[in-house]
Amino acid sequence: MVIKVFVATSSGSTAIKKKQQEVVGFLAANKIDFKELDIACDEDNRKWMRENVPGEKKPQNGIPLPPQIFNEEQYCGDFDSFFCAKEENIIYSFLGLAPPPGSKEGWITEETVPNGEVSEEHKSAEDTEIADVIEENEEHTEDNVAAVADSTEEPTVEQQEEAEEQPEQTEEENEAQEEEEEEAEEEEEEES
Secondary structure, eight states: OOEEEEEOTTOOOHHHHHHHHHHHHHHHHTTOOEEEEETTTOHHHHHHHHHHSOGGGSOTTSOOOSOEEEETTEEEEEHHHHHHHHHTTOHHHHHTOOOOTTOHHHHHHHHBOTTSOBOHHHHHHHHHHHHHHHHHHHHHHHHHHHHHHHHTOOOOHHHHHHHHHSOOOOHHHHHHHHHHHHHHHHHHHHHO
């Protein structure tokens, strides 16, 4: 099955061009087979697209704008539908394709039963996975608490004595020291 994307290569609308690029770029990046069909240069493509977009999907003026997406003869949707499917991680279902193994959509499809409920097997696997994550988080929390406790230990008696022995500088002395450092930096820059 080949996905058909109807585009207008000579569209004057920047919005339409961006939407077309997003659809085509996404399909190419995900290695989904597709064919671009230009409605601007081929009257047959334009006519076929307009006839095969369902009535409820056509705008009020009756002329659907590109991009329009089909799976062979089956209508998939327009850009807005595509965007929603992409955001909900159900793009393969939207396109009428089987999701690749290991994809998030494939995992959802495999683990749900026909009425949309999650299977018991999946629930127990999910519960186990959640329990593992909780246990791992608790271990990290304990490690973090220990690290914080180590970093906030009281100074030793020796450290306290050293601090008391050092005379505190007055504000004027601090300003003088800063001025000296600035002058030294300026001299270094002048020499360079």
